[in-house]
Amino acid sequence: MRLSSPVAPMLVIAIAGCSSEADPAAKPAAPAHVEAPRPEAELTTVKLSADAVKRLGLETAVVKIDTAAATRSLGGEVTVPEGRLVTVSAPVAGTLSMVSGMQPGSRVMRGAPLMTLAPLASSERDQSIEARRAVEEAQAEAEAARLRLQRLEQLLKDGAASVRSVEDGRAQVQITNAALNAARERLNAVRQGPVGQQGEIAITAPLDGIIQSISAASGQSVAASAPLLQIAQVSTLWVRVPVFAGDVDQIDAAQPVAVTRLGGSEAPKLAKRVTAPLRADPSAASVDLYYELPGTALALRPGERVMVEVPLKGTERGLVVPEASVLYDIHGDAWVYEDLGGNAYARRRVQIARHVGDRAVIERGIAENAKVVTAGAAELFGTEFGAGH
Numbered sequence: 523m524r525l526s527s528p529v530a531p532m533l534v535i536a537i538a539g540c541s542s543e544a545d546p547a548a549k550p551a552a553p554a555h556v557e558a559p560r561p562e563a564e565l566t567t568v569k570l571s572a573d574a575v576k577r578l579g580l581e582t583a584v585v586k587i588d589t590a591a592a593t594r595s596l597g598g599e600v601t602v603p604e605g606r607l608v609t610v611s612a613p614v615a616g617t618l619s620m621v622s623g624m625q626p627g628s629r630v631m632r633g634a635p636l637m638t639l640a641p642l643a644s645s646e647r648d649q650s651i652e653a654r655r656a657v658e659e660a661q662a663e664a665e666a667a668r669l670r671l672q673r674l675e676q677l678l679k680d681g682a683a684s685v686r687s688v689e690d691g692r693a694q695v696q697i698t699n700a701a702l703n704a705a706r707e708r709l710n711a712v713r714q715g716p717v718g719q720q721g722e723i724a725i726t727a728p729l730d731g732i733i734q735s736i737s738a739a740s741g742q743s744v745a746a747s748a749p750l751l752q753i754a755q756v757s758t759l760w761v762r763v764p765v766f767a768g769d770v771d772q773i774d775a776a777q778p779v780a781v782t783r784l785g786g787s788e789a790p791k792l793a794k795r796v797t798a799p800l801r802a803d804p805s806a807a808s809v810d811l812y813y814e815l816p817g818t819a820l821a822l823r824p825g826e827r828v829m830v831e832v833p834l835k836g837t838e839r840g841l842v843v844p845e846a847s848v849l850y851d852i853h854g855d856a857w858v859y860e861d862l863g864g865n866a867y868a869r870r871r872v873q874i875a876r877h878v879g880d881r882a883v884i885e886r887g888i889a890e891n892a893k894v895v896t897a898g899a900a901e902l903f904g905t906e907f908g909a910g911h
Contacts, residue, residue, distance in 0.1 A: 552553060566869035567862070568906050575865050576710055578905070581897035582861045585888055588842040590878040591774060591833040597839050598761040598781065598830040600822045603814070606755035608728055612748045616641040616723070620740035628755065630727040634635040637750065639723045643744070653709040660702035667691070669700040712790060731755040734824075759815045759822060763830050764808040777833040780877035784827055789850045790877050793817060793830075831877055840875060847894045848874065848882050849903050859902050861893035 540877065570578070588789040612618075624636060666862035671691035677683030734752040738744055760895035761781055765773065813830070822828065849857045856874050859867045872887030888894065895902055 546840065547821075547845045554597070566906070568859075568869070568902060569868045570865045570867070570905075572865060574905075576691070576857045578898045578901045580895055581868075581900065582893040583844050583847060583896045585841060585890055585892045585894055587839055587845050587890055589837040589839050590842055590881060590883050592836045592838045593780075593831045593876040593878060594769075596763055596765065596830050596832055596875075598813075598828045599826060600824055600826045601760045601762050601812075602754045602756065602824050603758060603760045603796075606729075606731070607734070608755075610636065610725060610728065610750050610753065611727075612639060612744045612746055612750055613723060614639070615744065615746045618738055618740055618750070619722075624733065624736075626733050626735055628733045630733060630813040630843050632727055632730050632732065633723055634727045635737075636727055637724060637725050639697075639744075640888050641723060642791040656705040657702070657709050660698065661704040662731075664695070664698035664702045664767070667695045671695050672771075675854065680830075686756070694750060717854050721897050725750065727753060729753060729755050729758070737812070754824060756824070760796065760798070760826065761813045761815060761828060761830065763811045763813065764803065765811055765832070767802070767807050767809050770809050770811075772834050772836070773811070774833045777879060779833065781813070781815060781888060782829045782831070784829060785824065790803060792879075817860060841885075841888070842878075842883055842896055843872075844896050845882050847882045847896045847899055848872070849899055854888075857903075858888060859887065859895040859899055861895060867895060869903075869906065 581634070604701050619638045619640070621635050624630075630636065671694070673686070674688045674691045678685065678688050701752045706761075731753040733872055734754045736751045737749045738751070744750070761779075763779070775795050778792040778794050781793050782788075782790045793813035793815045796812050801810040802808065809834075843858060847858050849859075850856065856872050858870050858872050860870050864867055870888050873885045875883040875885040877883075
């Protein structure tokens with residue numbers, strides 16, 4: 523639609539009037555304003571005296587670009603080592619009586635009582651009774667032989683007995699004493715064994731570990747060789763890592779792997795390759811490799827899934843720092859302390875690309891040729907947050 527000529531000048535005048543009222547120098551107000559902004563690095567600088575540096579024993583290393591083994595991140599599963607998951611079975615048929623407080627997850631020591639079994643047959647009780655009877659019988663025979671020898675020796679002095687009869691009496695005393703000692707040893711063996719005075723059998727833990735499962739209940743009658751419970755020795759754990767069969771030859775078996783808990787904030791733990799049964803999964807075309815974790819590493823549990831950084835035989839260049847210089851806070855963030863000179867140290871947030879042995883490859887957060895604290899980094903961290911004051 524086209525405007526008539528009298529209306530157009532009036533619109534131009536109105537627009538010009540509005541433009542003249544606005545201040546061309548005015549700027550829209552900012553939605554937020556930060557007073558005295560300061561970078562993160564300026565907030566995390568620790569200045570020490572010369573005596574404090576000496577007391578903490580600080581040592582530094584230069585950040586440099588170097589070759590490091592290439593790695594690959596794979597999924598792993600925490601498992602109990604072969605032969606350290608023991609199933610305790612009933613030695614004979616009988617009725618169970620559980621030790622109070624025993625339940626799955628309980629930690630037991632080797633030799634600790636787990637339960638007692640009252641055998642359905644009385645052979646074990648007969649052994650204990652027979653051993654006590656044999657001791658009493660041997661004691662009576664030994665006492666009779668001793669008294670007989672005393673009489674023969676007195677008759678020999680009176681001239682009413684021969685030397686030979688006295689010698690035979692002495693030999694009989696030695697025989698009865700030997701039989702008494704053997705009977706006493708057998709009775710001690712029965713008492714120290716698993717069979718109690720009433721014939722009950724004490725079932726004890728064969729090793730130090732944690733009870734994984736219990737397959738029977740108190741008061742239950744079980745057959746001979748019936749499984750009762752499982753005990754896992756978890757002082758050391760293994761990590762099973764399925765690897766594609768075509769990639770096995772690329773893995774450097776001589777280097778340890780870095781194991782990280784899923785969603786955990788702890789530093790990775792190194793695990794060494796161990797000799798294990800040869801196993802593979804044909805459906806997944808994978809081969810299982812096993813690595814041993816140190817005791818109580820990351821508080822892991824059998825069956826837990828973890829991330830495993832596996833070193834390869836090839837190498838890649840990257841910014842490398844010693845693993846000892848990297849610190850982790852409660853949120854899992856990685857930090858290093860940069861030596862600024864003059865006993866001043868700045869805490870820098872870094873992003874780890876991968877872990878290779880005792881070195882860490884940095885993706886970002888620190889510059890080449892910077893000096894980072896290695897020995898004493900944890901003490902410096904505590905000093906900054908008050909623990910070292």
